[in-house]
Amino acid sequence: MENERLEIHLLLEAIYLKYGYDFRRYAATHTKRRLEHRRKMADFSNFSQMQHRVIHDTDFFETLLLDLSINVTEMFRDPWFYKRVREVVFPYLKTYPFAKIWHAGCSAGQEVYSMGIFLEEEGMGDRVQIYATDFNELILQKAKDGIYSMDLIREYTANYQKAGGRRSFSDYYTADYESVIMKRSLKEKVLFSSHNLVTDGAFGEMNVIFCRNVLIYFNRELQDRVLTLFLDSLCPGGFLCLGSKESLKFSGVAHRLEIVSEREKIYRKKRV
Ligand SMILES: C[S@@+](CC[C@H](N)C(=O)[O-])C[C@H]1O[C@@H](n2cnc3c(N)ncnc32)[C@H](O)[C@@H]1O
Numbered sequence: 001m002e003n004e005r006l007e008i009h010l011l012l013e014a015i016y017l018k019y020g021y022d023f024r025r026y027a028a029t030h031t032k033r034r035l036e037h038r039r040k041m042a043d044f045s046n047f048s049q050m051q052h053r054v055i056h057d058t059d060f061f062e063t064l065l066l067d068l069s070i071n072v073t074e075m076f077r078d079p080w081f082y083k084r085v086r087e088v089v090f091p092y093l094k095t096y097p098f099a100k101i102w103h104a105g106c107s108a109g110q111e112v113y114s115m116g117i118f119l120e121e122e123g124m125g126d127r128v129q130i131y132a133t134d135f136n137e138l139i140l141q142k143a144k145d146g147i148y149s150m151d152l153i154r155e156y157t158a159n160y161q162k163a164g165g166r167r168s169f170s171d172y173y174t175a176d177y178e179s180v181i182m183k184r185s186l187k188e189k190v191l192f193s194s195h196n197l198v199t200d201g202a203f204g205e206m207n208v209i210f211c212r213n214v215l216i217y218f219n220r221e222l223q224d225r226v227l228t229l230f231l232d233s234l235c236p237g238g239f240l241c242l243g244s245k246e247s248l249k250f251s252g253v254a255h256r257l258e259i260v261s262e263r264e265k266i267y268r269k270k271r272v
Contacts, residue, residue, distance in 0.1 A: 113172070
């Protein structure tokens with residue numbers, strides 16, 4: 001094994017043994033790029049040196065965890081996706097007196113509040129329980145707080161309108177000088193909790209699972225493990241929504257899902 005690959009292998013092993021976070025089956029190119037970024041920033045000449053710091057300095061590990069988890073997100077990300085969700089997923093949700101939705105890898109919560117807003121507009125706010133999970137506690141706290149920079153609101157408002165929002169986006173938050181805070185009624189509908197898709201188990205009988213822009217960071221074997229976890233967590237006929245660059249094409253579980261909308265990556269668990 002070439003030295004750098006060996007050092008990365010040992011570093012990921014050390015992170016797993018010391019902190020329990022398992023990045024060993026994340027996509028190798030992504031992991032290497034993120035580790036390289038931190039190595040250069042912290043001025044280490046190789047990954048073995050960085051490993052010593054990771055093991056002995058929890059704060060440094062927390063920084064590295066943020067590097068590896070990639071928390072990029074936005075409200076109504078890919079507005080056309082939300083438009084389609086409204087067309088194909090909501091009619092299904094309306095057939096249930098009570099439904100459960102899981103946002104896995106929810107980052108700072110923008111995806112969760114986007115869905116909460118549309119549920120409210122469809123008059124379904126009280127008939128749905130939303131679960132939102134992420135393995136990064138820091139980012140999960142941001143999701144719970146629901147506070148976003150004012151600078152982002154123009155873009156979020158445009159996305160909301162493109163997605164087919166029916167009111168004024170400002171109905172859903174209270175503005176401060178520099179930030180906005182999401183409406184309490186939206187926050188109250190969500191149960192935020194820590195969940196690691198690599199090491200934790202299935203999550204109840206869900207009607208819809210959103211896991212967008214997360215699988216892209218996993219290798220094929222891990223993607224299949226996580227997709228199986230989703231299938232085990234979905235009720236028959238339940239929907240699975242992935243990110244625009246993610247696909248079931250080469251997955252070993254593709255036969256258990258039917259394609260509802262290829263472009264929007266909306267799938268449905270087959271009824272056996
Ligand atoms: C790029 S963000 C996507 C956020 C949102 N779903 C979206 O599409 O805008 C990826 C999120 O996945 C989370 N994540 C990465 N690995 C994870 C794991 N093993 N278990 C749970 N969440 C994970 C990261 O912490 C991050 O918040």
